[in-house]
Amino acid sequence: MKIETLKECCGCAACLNKCPKNAIVMKENKQGYSYPDIDKNKCISCGLCEKVCPILNKLKKSKIQNQKFYAVKNKNEEIRSISSSGGVFNEIADYFLQNNGVVYGAIFTKDFKVKHIRAENEFDKNKMRGSKYVQSDIQDVYKNIESDLKKNKQVLFSGTPCQIAAVKKYLGKEEENLVTCDIICHGVSSPKVFREYLKMQSKKFKSEITSVSFRSKKIKGFVQSMEIEFKNGQRYLQKLYKDVYGYSFLNEILIRHSCFDCPYSTINRIGDITLGDFWGIEHITKSFDDKKGVSLVIINTNKGKEIFNNIKDNFQVIETNQGESLKYNRIGKIIKSKNYEKFWKRYEKVGIAYLSIYYYKKYICAIPQKLINKVKVGKK
Ligand SMILES: Cc1cc2nc3c(=O)[nH]c(=O)nc-3n(C[C@H](O)[C@H](O)[C@H](O)COP(=O)(O)OP(=O)(O)OC[C@H]3O[C@@H](n4cnc5c(N)ncnc54)[C@H](O)[C@@H]3O)c2cc1C
Structure with missing residues (x-):
């Protein structure tokens, strides 16, 4: 498999799951994003890794069947x-568990890895x-899904669009x-930066993190x-855009290279059901917005429609349309921050300290250059 640039791999691990010789492991690069590492002694050049890759060989999407949009x-x-x-996710998952099915989704481990x-x-x-x-x-999740399907289990898989394409x-x-x-x-962020961010918070609050x-x-x-x-009873609570990690994530810095060219972030969705936030609901129907969270649910297939109809009674639902649903949301090309390359270059040298420097420089613009230089030199 030839991955020539960083943007040619979305880290979905389809190749690792498919390799018949277990010759592939996912390895973090300096920025903390995982890429396949192929053991040439085990590789038999069968080409399956390249064939299964949803970036190098894009999935042909099936036709959307009567797409519907709901605020839920x-x-x-x-x-x-x-x-x-x-x-909404909780009810879809419960429906599967109640019908003897299994559910795959993303969790925090005890040490807050995802x-x-x-x-x-x-x-x-x-x-989840x-x-x-x-x-x-993802580890070997696709293999496990295959094995569940062979046993005739009903399976729900929830994930990012590239992970759905991969399965x-x-x-x-x-x-x-x-x-x-x-x-x-x-877009998805770097597990390494997140690990370091949590370490930084733990040090600052002089305590272990519990949630x-x-x-x-x-x-x-x-x-x-x-x-x-x-653990010591303290709590950090901050609006995401005012948090150093959250700010860099929301401003297209802490985003994997491939996400900027994501072929699956389109209105022709990859999943049976698409879940998102219904941003801007207050402009559509004020009475529905109680400031506690409204989901945007897009039903893309007949399968999705059947599941949604079965759980609909658990929700308050308003049917809307594509224009209203996406007016304040983002589906489509994400634009890279103009500071992206510079950020990662500096991060590779300075480490996590640069996340705070970047944030304060951009947000408060008051950090003296002398102090920035001091942190940079100290960390090298
Ligand atoms: C990285 C990321 C970026 C997002 N960006 C947007 C956005 O730009 N606009 C928008 O409208 N919505 C976005 N969302 C989706 C949104 O945050 C909610 O997940 C969605 O509204 C569903 O909410 P819920 O209350 O129904 O369910 P929740 O209970 O919040 O459901 C969570 C679901 O998300 C899955 N999940 C959680 N974290 C991950 C992860 N790291 N990778 C894969 N799957 C995960 C879980 O498996 C579960 O199925 C994003 C989610 C993630 C994880």
Whole structure:
């Protein structure tokens, strides 16, 4: 497999799953994004890794069937309060578990790494709730999905559009028992930078971290907020755009190279159901907006329609249209920050300290150059 530039790999790990000789591992580069590393002694040059890659060999999308757009709120306030927006994912997942199915989605591990797991019960499924703005580690999830499908299990796979494309490429054919749920994704961030950011917070608060949420709803008004709880009882709560990590993520700095050319971030969605935030709901129907989170649900296929009809009673739903749904959201090409290359060059030299420097320089513009130089020199 020839990956000539960083943007030619989205880190979906389809190649690792497909390799018949287990010759591929995913390795982090200096920026903390994973790329396949092929053991040439094990490789038999079968070419399957290249064939399965959803970037080098794009997936032909099936036709959208009567696409529908909805603004949705879970009637259960508790579930909505711990979900990113309207709490829709939880109900789709419950439907599968109640029907003897399995669910695959992204969780935080005990040490706050983000990875995909298989859930057969409530406990594991609940860990999938909430957006984690970090690229998740897929490991051998596609192999496990294949094995579940062979056992005639009903499978729900939820992930970023490239991960959905990857599982479809991996399986190689439409599977009746597989339902896919893609998120409106504006790019994934570096696991290494996130690890270092958490270390920095832990040092600052002089305590171990016990929980992390990117979408805490404790700041009033459905803004995206970072909440970190510490063992010593302290709590960090900040609007995402005012947090050093959140700011760089939202401003297209902490975004994987390939995301800027994502072939799957289009209105012709890859999943049966697409989930996102219904930004701007207050401009469409004021009474529906209670500032506690509304999801945008896009139904793309008949399979998606059937699932949504079965769980609809758990929600308050308003049907809308493409124009209204996407007026304040982003589907399509993400524009790279003009500071992107400079940021990563500096980050590779300075490390995590540069994240704070970047943030303060851009946001407050008051950091003296002398201090910046001092941190840079100290860290080299
Ligand atoms: C990296 C990322 C970027 C996003 N960008 C946008 C955006 O620009 N616009 C927008 O409208 N919505 C975006 N979303 C989606 C949004 O944040 C919510 O996930 C969505 O509104 C569903 O909310 P919910 O309340 O129904 O469910 P939740 O309970 O919040 O559901 C979370 C679901 O997201 C999956 N998930 C969480 N983290 C990851 C991850 N790192 N990788 C893969 N899957 C993950 C879980 O498996 C679960 O299925 C993004 C999500 C992620 C993870």
